[in-house]
Amino acid sequence: MARDDVRSDGPGAGMFIAFILECVALMMICVVLWEIYAKISAPAEQALEVQASVTSSIPNGLNNAGYIGINDAQATSELYQSDDIDNSPYAACDGYTESSWQEGTEGEGYGERIEFYFDESNVRYVKLALGNWRSENRYYANNRPKTMTVDVGGNSYKLDFEDEMELQYIVFSEPIKASDIQFTIDDIYLGQTHDCCISEITIYEG
Numbered sequence: 001m002a003r004d005d006v007r008s009d010g011p012g013a014g015m016f017i018a019f020i021l022e023c024v025a026l027m028m029i030c031v032v033l034w035e036i037y038a039k040i041s042a043p044a045e046q047a048l049e050v051q052a053s054v055t056s057s058i059p060n061g062l063n064n065a066g067y068i069g070i071n072d073a074q075a076t077s078e079l080y081q082s083d084d085i086d087n088s089p090y091a092a093c094d095g096y097t098e099s100s101w102q103e104g105t106e107g108e109g110y111g112e113r114i115e116f117y118f119d120e121s122n123v124r125y126v127k128l129a130l131g132n133w134r135s136e137n138r139y140y141a142n143n144r145p146k147t148m149t150v151d152v153g154g155n156s157y158k159l160d161f162e163d164e165m166e167l168q169y170i171v172f173s174e175p176i177k178a179s180d181i182q183f184t185i186d187d188i189y190l191g192q193t194h195d196c197c198i199s200e201i202t203i204y205e206g
């Protein structure tokens with residue numbers, strides 16, 4: 001009887017091992033299929049994201065793009081001067097490069113932010129005159145934004161800018177629906193006055 005029991009257990013144990021091996025093989029197939037699916041789907045998701053780039057050349061299409069009127073401008077700080085010069089955030093959207101927003105912190109201006117509010121628009125281009133453009137001496141005497149984080153329509157971009165008294169442009173690969181935009185100063189080209197300036201920011205629909 002004992003010998004028969006041993007014989008009858010043999011096929012059962014084998015089937016159990018085969019079942020386990022089948023399960024392992026099935027799991028491995030699932031893992032491989034998931035990896036293939038992830039590889040196929042990832043580039044498609046990235047392609048849907050709107051890209052942002054910075055250029056010193058006038059972007060193609062800017063001439064046909066509509067200028068977005070600013071309803072309100074705010075900043076985390078502004079420099080108050082005794083000579084009555086307007087350094088408020090409005091000075092960065094008044095159409096004059098001679099005037100500029102100047103942050104008013106004790107430090108160099110790291111982390112300071114300027115914000116613009118407008119009727120809902122499809123934001124496509126941003127034209128920037130970074131630094132104090134009242135004169136070339138003032139440009140190099142004051143701090144200039146080197147890196148800024150731009151937040152618009154739920155997208156966030158950390159962008160680098162050249163240290164030049166020339167217009168620079170942000171170009172979005174697709175229009176971004178938004179009613180406000182924020183610029184946060186992450187890094188700075190240092191002058192001597194410890195005040196970081198932005199002369200003009202113009203936003204365009206396209």
Ligand SMILES: [Ca+2]
Nearest residue numbers: 091096099199
């Ligand atoms: Ca201005």
